[in-house]
Amino acid sequence: KATLKNEIIKRLVEANGEPISGQQLADEFGISRTAIWKHMKQLQEKGYAFETVKKRGYVLTATPDTVDDANISMALETENFGSRIIYEQSMTSTQAIAHNKAQEGAPEGTVIICEEQTAGRGRMMREWKSMKGKGIWMSVILRPEIAPYEAPQFTLVAAVALTKAIADISGVQPEIKWPNDLLIEGKKCTGILTELQADPDRVNAIIMGMGINVNHQPNDFEEEIKDIATSLKIASGKHIDRATLVAKILYYLEIYSAQYVKEGFEPIKSQWESYSCTIGNRIRATTLQDVFIGKAIGITNDGVLQLQLDDGTIKGIYSADISL
Ligand code: BT5
Incomplete structure (x- = not known):
């Protein structure tokens, strides 16, 4: 229908x-x-x-200012991604629904998207603000044939896809803050949440969650994030058609995830580095157990952040919050 x-x-x-x-x-x-x-x-x-x-x-x-399936479909230029779109006005979290759909066998490229999330979440069960009609709140089901340890690299693959799509559509080039944020002038416009359904040696599905602040005005942001968040409209000065942006994101995501599976991380890594605002800077990395301070000197071919500590030793950081 x-x-x-x-x-x-x-x-x-x-x-x-x-x-x-x-x-x-x-x-x-x-x-x-x-x-x-x-x-x-x-x-x-x-x-x-x-x-x-x-x-x-x-x-x-x-056409309406919505991200409904008809609106996205007519802008799609993909082979396969987005051929199945599950859309509702309001969802708890697209991520939660995507997990269920993936379990039920939804194919690669299935998109779950809504106008508003009532329980959007970030990493470690932090809250993700998802105001109605203003942003892109979506999860994409990926089914790459990779080992579970490779999955974190998909955060970086998605970051490159998102950066390119945003630049194409809005004219503004965001920077990537390792591992999962896109920033414009130091403020967060996008967060990525990569989750897995896996056996010990095999990934069954990656649930790729993406939250993008698109048409927010400064006053739209909730008190808790108004100083740290920005939107594409604020940065570019123009209203962005969200459905067109979704289609462009799917376009790049399809290309780069296929390239990753075929050629590995290296070709994408060099793109990632060119957009990164983390590498070369002195940073503080807060992991679950510790805080490390040093200079971010690069990422490995596995996507691990290399931090040179003050005593000269190099520490590989797998997951952390980064601040300057
Ligand atoms: C992230 O977590 O940045 C990942 C966000 C992923 C959201 C998408 S939306 C579609 C899908 N469905 C979901 O339920 N989630 C995904 P993290 O790095 O942990 O950052 C979370 C922190 O970002 C919060 O603690 C706030 O400080 C801040 N934050 C919350 N909402 C924000 C927003 N709309 N814009 C900018 N910053 C925000």
Whole structure:
């Protein structure tokens, strides 16, 4: 049902302003004109607008400011990612739902996305603020054939994909803060959450969670994050079409995760380094057990951060919060 509506929208987008008659749509999709008319009415209720050119048919004139499946589908340029999209207005956490869907066998590239999360989360069960209609709150199910120890590298793969997509669509180039933040002028616009379903020697699924502040105004941010967060709109000065950005993220994510599986981390690592604001700086790394201070000198081919401590020894950091 949802996919037929998506197909209709796609058809009207591809028509590029040429009217298409109800009869023609009915013939193409093998349903009655009345059924087409009902779909059009439901699409209008969702925020799509059509001009009906007398006797000649429908022209699409507006799409809603949502990340619904129809809106994303019409911007998709992927082979496979995003061919299944699960969308709701409100979800507890796209991450929680993605875990269930992955367990039920959802294929690689399945996207879970919503307008608002009521229980969005970061690492270590921290809260992730997910204001309605302002951001991209989504999880993508990946099924790469890799060993569990390689999975943290996917955070870095996603960071590169996100950075490129954001730069393409907004014109603003974020920096990557190891391991899972994207920053613009020192403020966080994006957080990544990589979670696993794995056997001891094999990954069954990676649940790749991404939270992006897109169209927030400064006043939209909650008290707790107003000093540390920014949005693409604040940084670029323009309203961003979220569905287009989602499609671009899926495009790069598909390319870079395939490249990773085929060629390993190295080609992606050099891109990652070019966007990083961590490497070369003196930082403080807070791990679960300890605090280490030193100079971040690079990441290994496994994505492990190399920290040169003041006594000259080099410490590999697998997971931490970084501050300057
Ligand atoms: C992260 O955790 O940065 C990962 C965030 C992942 C969110 C996505 S949204 C879709 C999917 N579904 C979910 O439920 N989660 C994923 P971490 O590095 O632990 O950072 C969390 C910290 O970022 C919080 O403690 C706050 O300080 C800050 N924070 C919370 N909400 C924020 C926001 N909207 N923008 C910027 N910073 C925020």
